[in-house]
Amino acid sequence: MRGLHRLPDPVVLRDPAAAMLDALRDAAPVIRAEAAGLDEDGSFPQGGLAALRQAGLLAAPLPVGMGGAGLGTSPDGALPLTNALRLIGRASLPLGRVFEGHVNALRLVLRHGSPAQAEAAARDARQGRLFGVWNTDGFGEAPLALADGVLRGRKILCSGAGWVERALVTAREAAEAPPQMLLVALAPGERADLAPWTAQGMRASATGAVDFTGLPASAIGVPGDYLRQPDFSGGAWRFAAVQCGGLEAVLGLLRAHLRRTGRGGDPHQAARLGQAAIAAETARLWVVAAAERAEAAEPASDVVAQVNLARLAVERAALDVLELAQRSIGLQAFMRPNPIERVARDLATYLRQPAPDRALVEAAAHVLAAEAEPGDLWDR
């Protein structure tokens, strides 16, 4: 039309978190396909990690100003991180575990490290280096210790061992002393002993022991920072999100089985599928609510109580979905190479997280003491 200038196409500024989630959705089939072939002791989802790197996920936890998308380091990142953890967990629980540790480590360094340590960690993450948090000392062993700038001792249950290049570990002067966080640089493959990892599931998580004796380390924050609340307990929403992805994978496999066999119209099968769908959505709703509260820096006691309940709600939902799926599918659910056989083992193993009884008791104490009506307790 004469006289009217054609308006330029609107410039759509993509939200970096949304762009990363799109990239992750595109990568999910590759991650899932690799996971199916990795059910071996000592294996690791190398291709999946490369896909996360390619999609920008290893830098995503950094604040936007540092080249990330604030996933896990800003309130706005709560929902996209929840979805990222679910998507990864749905495709590969071992990769989800490893990515969750990466997010946790970066978050701790950014929160408690010096500006120079934060900048160095951000650079490493942008270069695609994998981080991890290794806190578990061997039962009956002296805790990992630092003397004259050099480490002595080892950690067990280190997932991503041999792949993590920046390990955030905890060291103590004595068993009851507050833990000091330390960042240790490792070369790929260095010092990883995966032989002790004989677990039923999560075989591809490269979980093993790492002996740090003689390695240098730099202190992050001060003793006790690692246990600071609400982050210490509140961070459990992230593993719950990965578990939620795992239970969604089981639900998806159950539905595929019912479609394939034409058994979904049977009223018993339909009822179990419906119950599993309720459980999966219950888990997702709990995780989203807990994530949003935890990342909004609300009062520590509220965060810890809600996250404690959320992680147990997810555990319950996952156990229910596993039972419903195994009952519906029958023996085939226990036969290799049916994917549900592996995913169920991975999920059952990954559901084992520290101190579930204490989480419930502490949350119950919070409900008991609260002034608000129980029905209003989780309003925000």
Ligand SMILES: Cc1cc2nc3c(=O)[nH]c(=O)nc-3n(C[C@H](O)[C@H](O)[C@H](O)COP(=O)(O)OP(=O)(O)OC[C@H]3O[C@@H](n4cnc5c(N)ncnc54)[C@H](O)[C@@H]3O)c2cc1C
């Ligand atoms: C796949 C996988 C990867 C992992 N990767 C890492 C990692 O990278 N870094 C890391 O640090 N850790 C890692 N872990 C370890 C994890 O953080 C937990 O330490 C571990 O899963 C705890 O499981 P648990 O069942 O032995 O817990 P526990 O806390 O021992 O719980 C077992 C049972 O004992 C009860 N219980 C706990 N304490 C007491 C008590 N004092 N008295 C009586 N009962 C009690 C619990 O309520 C529960 O019923 C990993 C674990 C898994 C499964």
